[in-house]
Amino acid sequence: MKVDxxxxxxxxxxxxxxxxxxxxxxxxxxxxxxxxxxLEQVSxxxxxxxxxxxxxxxxxxxxxxxxxxxxxPPEEVPxxxxxxxxxxxxxxxxxxxxxVEYRRYRDAARxxxxxxxxxxxxxxRPLRPLPTPTVRANPVEGLTGHDLLQAYLDASSSIPEEFxxxxxxxxxxxxxxxSVLVRLARKGKLGLFExxxxxxxxxxxxxxxxxxxxxxxxxxxSASQPAPxxxxxxxxxxxxIGGAADELT
Amino acid sequence: xxxxxxxEAQAAIEAILFAAAFPLSVKDLAAAIQIDEDTTAKLLRxxxxxHSVPExxxxxxxxxxxxxxxxxPEYAPFVENLSARQRPAPLSPAxxxxxxxxxxxxxxxxxxxxxIRGVSSDSSIATLSERGLIAEVGRRNSVGRPxxxxxxxxxxxxxxxxxxxxxxxxxxxxxx
Numbered sequence: 001m002k003v004d005x006x007x008x009x010x011x012x013x014x015x016x017x018x019x020x021x022x023x024x025x026x027x028x029x030x031x032x033x034x035x036x037x038x039l040e041q042v043s044x045x046x047x048x049x050x051x052x053x054x055x056x057x058x059x060x061x062x063x064x065x066x067x068x069x070x071x072x073p074p075e076e077v078p079x080x081x082x083x084x085x086x087x088x089x090x091x092x093x094x095x096x097x098x099x100v101e102y103r104r105y106r107d108a109a110r111x112x113x114x115x116x117x118x119x120x121x122x123x124x125r126p127l128r129p130l131p132t133p134t135v136r137a138n139p140v141e142g143l144t145g146h147d148l149l150q151a152y153l154d155a156s157s158s159i160p161e162e163f164x165x166x167x168x169x170x171x172x173x174x175x176x177x178x179s180v181l182v183r184l185a186r187k188g189k190l191g192l193f194e195x196x197x198x199x200x201x202x203x204x205x206x207x208x209x210x211x212x213x214x215x216x217x218x219x220x221x222s223a224s225q226p227a228p229x230x231x232x233x234x235x236x237x238x239x240x241i242g243g244a245a246d247e248l249t
Numbered sequence: 250x251x252x253x254x255x256x257e258a259q260a261a262i263e264a265i266l267f268a269a270a271f272p273l274s275v276k277d278l279a280a281a282i283q284i285d286e287d288t289t290a291k292l293l294r295x296x297x298x299x300h301s302v303p304e305x306x307x308x309x310x311x312x313x314x315x316x317x318x319x320x321x322p323e324y325a326p327f328v329e330n331l332s333a334r335q336r337p338a339p340l341s342p343a344x345x346x347x348x349x350x351x352x353x354x355x356x357x358x359x360x361x362x363x364x365i366r367g368v369s370s371d372s373s374i375a376t377l378s379e380r381g382l383i384a385e386v387g388r389r390n391s392v393g394r395p396x397x398x399x400x401x402x403x404x405x406x407x408x409x410x411x412x413x414x415x416x417x418x419x420x421x422x423x424x425x
Contacts, residue, residue, distance in 0.1 A: 009343040010368035055368045102365055107420040109342075109349035112408060115417075116339055119409025121325035122310065124317060125270040 011059035012102045014041060019099070026099050031092055032070055035063035059095075066092045171204050176211035177220075184221060184236040192223070192232040258282050259292045266296075272315030272402070311411040313402055322409070340376070347373035348382060352404070353419045356386050356397035374398065382407055 008014040018037045019029050042060055047053040069091070184190055192212065199205040212234065215221045225232045261282045266273060279289040293316060297309040303323070310319045320328050340348065347370050350362050362370045377383040386399035400413070410416060 007342070009341075009346050010366050012367040013342075013346075051369055059367065098365075098367070102367065104420050105350045105353065105365055106346060108353060108417075109346040111417045111420075112345055112349050112352070113339070115408040115410065116345070118322045120337065120339070120407050121329075122308070122319040122322050122406075122409055123325070123328050124319050124406075 009106075011042075011056045012099060013106065014038065014056070015059060015063075016099055016103055016106065026096055026103070029096075031063060031095070032067045035060075035067045038063055062091060062095055066095065171207040173207050173211045173214060176204075176208045177215055180208070180211055180215060180234070181220065181236070184234065188236070190234045192234055194231065195234075255288070255292065258284055258288070259296055262289070262292055263296055266309070266316060266318045269317075272312045272317040272406075274315045278316070310406075310409070312405050313412050317406075340380075341373070343368075343370070344373045344376050348377055348400075348404075351377070351383050351398050352400050352413075352416060355399040356389075357399075358389055358395040358397055360395060362398075380407075 008017065015034065015038055016026075018034055018041070019026060022029070022033075024030075039060055042056050045056070180190070180195070183195070196205060196208060199208060212221070212223070216223055219237060221234050222237050223232055223234045262278055265278060265281055275286050275290050275293065278293070279286040282289070284292075293309070297311075299305070300307055300309045300318075303321075306321050306324050307318050308321050310317050339345075343366075346366060347362055350365055351357055354361065359370065359374060362374070374383070378385075381401055381403040383398050383404065384401050385396050387397045388394040389397055404410075405412065405415075
């Protein structure tokens with residue numbers, strides 16, 4: 001949709017600029033002269049939008065009406081025309097009042113345009129949403145780096161330090177699966193924590209846990225924990241026996 | 250911890266304003282540095298003075314009683330060079346005309362805007378809303394309960410105004 005027809009923001013803008021081009025005061029202007037200029041401009045415009053065309057034409061009709069009235073001697077104004085307009089205000093005065101009112105905002109818009117040229121080019125960092133005003137409790141309030149270090153040392157103390165820098169051998173999960181199944185076949189049931197307690201390294205610990213999980217997933221063993229935080233007991237299922245060798249393949 | 254040294258307090262205000270990308274009130278700042286509001290306001294004035302020299306690339310802008318650091322308009326071309334995008338397009342004649350009516354007559358209905366402009370203003374109102382310069386501020390208690398429009402804090406920032414009372418006075422009609 002073409003909004004600013006020929007650079008005019010609307011019919012009043014066009015009308016006002018025609019009046020100002022003639023350097024005459026709005027109140028003194030001969031509407032008849034202006035009507036011709038206006039119609040000439042409007043007929044030269046290309047209309048892409050019917051509503052917009054209508055807006056320009058309403059003013060055109062008003063101008064023509066004013067012109068016709070001005071041409072007729074007052075006593076010869078047809079009765080119907082006089083009757084139709086008697087309760088209306090003088091159309092010329094009404095149009096002039098609208099133009100005067102419109103001009104105030106058009107001029108104000110020019111002032112805003114100057115402000116825009118400066119204000120819109122003062123940059124800030126990209127606006128972000130304001131943080132929520134509620135202050136959330138700090139979940140690590142009072143904790144220090146020392147506390148974290150201590151917690152790490154406590155957690156890792158049960159596992160002997162491996163010699164650093166030497167790449168440790170990876171323990172295949174399959175090996176541990178066989179190891180679990182072999183132990184189960186011998187003992188019938190096995191405590192998980194007890195079993196893990198024998199791990200000599202973190203690598204072994206990790207692959208043992210993964211091996212146990214894999215066995216449970218495959219239905220080769222079952223596990224139960226009778227009491228919360230208690231020992232987790234692993235049992236061989238009926239599928240456990242005989243498949244041990246397969247795990248190595 | 251309360252700031253007792255006023256130089257430090259002023260530096261703290263500057264740091265907060267730099268870190269915050271949104272306008273902050275004297276109250277917010279006073280609470281953050283734990284100093285009374287009168288002293289905070291005084292420190293803000295000093296901070297503003299320090300930045301109000303041409304050698305400062307940053308200005309302290311006041312916006313509806315809140316403060317924000319912005320780039321100095323004289324250096325806008327350089328800031329724009331940095332960004333791949335061109336400066337945002339200025340508003341169209343129709344939009345800025347609509348904006349002026351809303352700014353000076355708010356709260357105002359679409360009907361009143363169109364009566365003054367003599368044209369439908371739907372697309373201008375949509376553009377201005379989209380750019381955050383105007384917002385619906387309520388409804389008039391008349392037939393059809395039409396929506397009332399007003400300007401936003403973004404509007405003030407867009408035009409570099411400190412408050413609505415800072416708007417240049419509406420031109421008087423010399424014919425009245």
